[in-house]
Every structure is written in structure tokens, then in C-alpha cells.
């Protein structure tokens with residue numbers, strides 16, 4: 286397994302946001318974490334990324350225990366988070382935003398990788414010197430993914446990437462996720478768009494009030510009508 290989270294616990298004062306969650310992501314897999322608003326999905330990803338300190342449990346990545354490692358060290362290890370809301374700096378240029386993803390790297394390879402990312406996203410290339418504020422929501426999401434790619438990740442964690450995007454752009458985003466995965470990137474995807482997430486993922490976990498409610502293959506979860514209705518809503522509700 287590339288990522289092995291065991292008994293992860295996270296409290297914010299009196300709020301018990303993540304309650305003993307265990308999950309795995311294998312090399313080359315897309316795994317999804319589903320759940321309603323406030324289920325603890327973002328908190329889980331932040332703890333795995335090192336942005337929040339867990340109050341219990343362990344995180345193994347690529348064969349080593351990273352529970353005590355700092356956030357930038359985890360990026361160096363190949364574990365990268367594309368945060369909820371994209372977190373683009375709108376007053377900086379598209380290129381400056383992109384290059385921020387390489388903050389743990391140096392050397393000529395960074396510039397080469399940036400050109401590769403611009404080749405992949407012509408809309409970003411066309412506006413590389415413009416402030417990121419000129420980008421649409423979908424383009425900003427692509428920029429956030431491009432920025433994460435610039436860290437050369439082994440595992441990319443995406444926190445609700447489809448939020449606020451139009452159906453056509455959501456389709457493009459999920460195509461991109463599938464394409465990156467086909468090129469070898471492992472992905473942990475937090476989504477409220479249950480239907481699309483279960484189409485692209487091989488396995489999934491369902492969080493409810495911080496605890497794991499269900500886990501299984503994407504087919505098993507999609508076939509569990511009571512689960513989908515009670516805990517996940519459908520794509521239309523989430524949009």
C-alpha cells in the first residue's frame with residue numbers, strides 16, 4: 286500500500302472531527318472518500334497532509350511512518366493536497382501560482398516541468414502572465430492541480446475539486462483525474478459528487494460524523510441504495 290492510515294483521530298477542542306478512521310490507497314489506485322457536509326472529510330485530508338495535527342493514530346506513506354513529519358517534508362515525500370476552494374492567489378500571475386507548487390524543489394527541471402504543465406493546460410498557457418483572477422473557476426481548479434503536479438507527487442489528494450463547477454467542466458475535471466491516474470498517479474479523492482466519484486474510483490469510504498460508516502469497491506457502494514440515499518445524496522443535490 287502507498288498510503289496506510291490507521292485509527293486516525295482529530296479533535297478541534299470539543300469537536301471530534303475524525304474518529305479513528307483507517308483507510309488505504311494502493312499504488313496506482315483512485316480511492317474516494319464520501320460523506321455529507323461536516324462529515325470530517327477535509328479534516329481527514331488535512332491531517333494526512335500534515336496541515337492539522339492528529340490527536341491519535343498513525344500515517345504510513347510509501348513504506349515509512351510519516352505521522353510526525355512536517356507538511357513540507359510530506360510534499361517532498363510525494364504526498365500533495367489540492368485543497369478545498371483551490372487556494373489560488375488571485376493577485377499573482379498564473380505562472381507564479383503554478384511555480385509555488387515547486388517550493389520544495391529547485392533546478393532547471395522545475396522550469397521544464399512547468400512547461401509540460403502549460404502544454405497540458407493550453408488555457409493556462411495563454412494567460413500565464415495574467416493575474417489568476419482572470420481565470421474561470423474550472424481553470425483555477427486546473428491551476429490548483431497543475432501546481433500540485435509541480436511537486437512531482439506519488440499521491441495526489443483532492444478536496445472536493447468539482448465544487449461550484451458547471452457539469453461540462455466537472456466532466457473535464459474527472460477526465461483529467463482519470464488521465465493522471467492512467468499515467469501512474471495515485472489519487473485520494475474527497476467528493477460530494479458521489480456518482481462521478483464512484484465512476485472514477487476503484488474503492489471508496491463513507492464518513493458520517495467523523496467515523497467510517499461504510500467501505501467497499503465503487504460498485505458495492507454505488508449499488509447500496511440505502512447508503513446513497515441516507516448519507517451521500519446524489520450528484521444533483523450536491524451541485
Ligand SMILES: Nc1ncnc2c1ncn2[C@@H]1O[C@H](COP(=O)(O)OP(=O)(O)OP(=O)(O)O)[C@@H](O)[C@H]1O
Nearest residue numbers: 297300302320321322323324325326327328329369
Ligand atoms: N479549524 C476548525 N476548528 C474547529 N472546528 C472545525 C475546524 N475545521 C472543521 N471543524 C469542524 O469539524 C467537523 C468536520 O469538518 P470538515 O470540514 O472536516 O468536514 P467536511 O466533511 O470536509 O465538510 P465540508 O464538506 O463542509 O468541507 C465539522 O463539525 C466542522 O465544523
